[in-house]
Amino acid sequence: MENNKEKIRLAVAGVLIGLCAFGLVCFGNPPNMGFCIACFVRDIAGSLGLHSAAVVQYLRPEILGLVLGSFIISVLSGEFRSRGGSSPFTRLVLGFFVMVGALAFLGCPFRMILRLAGGDLNALVALCGFTAGIGGGVILLNKGFSLGRSYRQPAAEGLTFPAVQIVLLVVLVAFPTLLVFSETGPGSKHAAIALSLAAGLIVGAMAQKTRLCMAGGIRDTFLIGDWTLITGTAALFVTVLIANIISGKFNLGFEGQPVAHTDHVFNFLGMALCGLGSVMLGGCPLRQLVLAGEGNTDSAVTVIGMLLGAAAAHNLGFAGVAGKGVPTAGRVAVIFGLVFCVLLGLLKIRKAKEA
């Protein structure tokens, strides 16, 4: 069956991506943070001077690699297409709030799975929230929610985002003094540039090929009872879980987890916001990077929204604080984000039968 072949492909990709994520932690990335789109975009925001939280500033090559891996594969397979124009500004704002939600919890959906595989039960609470958010998004989709169509754009438009990644890579390697780097904290913990970049390229390429999406798996299960996409996430989880247990990194519990806190209500609500926003955008933060690499400029704009969300989260004190919880400003921001998403969702329900 075609369907089973796809499941096997996704499972293999999930295992390989899991090994990359685990490997990055072994080679220097922070614990349970082999990959985290939210954390890494946040670190990049810091490195570019968009926020001044001294412990989370590094130009993570994983992100550049993810975009470029997807770009290279999509060019080779002829899938690269410059397109955009589906409510770009709305997407920017949604990207902003997806980031605010993820940084309240301290992780994107990808890191949520990695934290869970490390025994961090706070991620289980977050997964419940994430699932609830996706459920809300599915209701909106079923009622006809849409951000409208995208259209073909000139090739240069779609090439710009991948080109920016190359420029950032050149700056990181050749002109690092232009950037800001953490000396302590999570931002100071990282694998060597070449390793991080290679892992990013591999994961980006595989995610492009398989359409792996942390939100999409749960969404498709709800929406059409299709378990194909979730196979990838499940394989990723099991792989990292086994690797953590074998290497003695597995530590079950709520307390004392690395780069985490036990504010259950806002772990739940933060990831609910992230899940809802992701479904409205058509994909989780990882998927947005991959789509941006394929020439989707709406996703590129979304990533910039995420970058701004990360900068705001640290400049204005929205972000969750490891070992403490979500500050009041962050709680307000998360609730504001949820209200924004719901109102937007109700507003943008497409008139039925628009032929």
Added chain:
Amino acid sequence: MGESIVVDARGLSCPQPVIETKKAIASKPEALSVLVDNVAAKENVTRYANTMGYDVTITQEEDGYTLCLKRR
């Protein structure tokens, strides 16, 4: 025999092409065509149509694909 059903899902974000197809399939038509403009949508709609008991023939167009769905 009603007139032929065409679902234009070009340019819609994931998973709207599948949702539009799902809505069109709800009335159990013998055949319908779905227009998509990217490979992910092509794969998703094909997979969904197959599980719903439709055979899919794919034609590549200048700006995407036309999927012809026929009930088995």
